Amino acid sequence: MHLEEVAKRIIKNFPRNHKEKDPFKVLITTVLSQRSKDENTEIAANRLFEKYPTPQTLLKAKEEDLYELIKPAGLYRQKAKRIIEISKIIVNKFSGKVPDTLEELLTLPGVGRKTANIVLYVSFSKPALAVDTHVHRISNRLGWCKTKNPNETEFALMKLLPKDLWGPINGSMVKFGKNVCLPRNPKCDICPIYDYCKWEGKK
DNA sequence: AAAACGGGGGC
């Protein structure tokens, strides 16, 4: 089976729907999600947006006030500082709109390639690969690439897959990574692409 | 390339 067909099978088996598309909420939620579990991220994001739904409202927020709201996501001091700073830059430099290019997004504090690419794909429907540890690990396990870090994986996957698959395969791989292709004890017995995996460690 | 950053929650 061709690599592209395997990718499509992953996408079919682990579909990912992004309900929220508002660029500001996607951006801030993704910053909150860094080094944090989904459930806790969601609690933090809901509490934050209930009080501060836009960058304009966040301009007046006190850092200490954000601590309590976003605490469940962890690293709350650092994140509170970044969220306020991001809001300032968006309002003052980008006329209140989240920028829609990789270069501009990367100028925001706490926004790296992974976070920027999520915004590009989810909110602006642009082809983008947000390569995190899951996508990195799985791409290498499958034998799609031999890369040292997520950055290299991003460029490897861009060459391997057509643009219209970048966003979908990314999200689906994360889901796959959390449900089946786990870092430590992968559930190879229920893996839908077991036959196409070149990993020596597979069981 | 590696270390620092710096916290909640589960076990």
Place this chain on the structure above:
DNA sequence: GCCCCAGTTTT
């Protein structure tokens, strides 16, 4: 206590 968690920044 120790580990993981859709990372980013600094050294």
